[in-house]
Amino acid sequence: MAAEKGINSSPHDSERSCWNCRYQDITRQNTFLGVCTWFSKHGRKDKQIPPNKVDVGCNHFEPKLK
Numbered sequence: 001m002a003a004e005k006g007i008n009s010s011p012h013d014s015e016r017s018c019w020n021c022r023y024q025d026i027t028r029q030n031t032f033l034g035v036c037t038w039f040s041k042h043g044r045k046d047k048q049i050p051p052n053k054v055d056v057g058c059n060h061f062e063p064k065l066k
């Protein structure tokens, strides 16, 4: 049910987005969205995070370690 959404969690803490993802690196940026480091951890070249991805994340999302 929609009413249950977010009862127990802060919206910025657990939602899937690049901002909450351990693979986002905003220190190596050409744009303020940062770089996705998932690719270099899987034998590929890192990519800039596109604006249409940054707020929704992707299937490789993993929460940041606290």
Ligand code: SF4
Pocket (backbone or CB within 6 Å): 017, 018, 021, 022, 023, 024, 035, 036, 037, 038, 049, 053, 054, 056, 057, 058, 059, 060, 061, 062
């Ligand atoms: S694109 Fe996917 S893996 Fe990369 S930072 Fe965003 S959510 Fe994480």
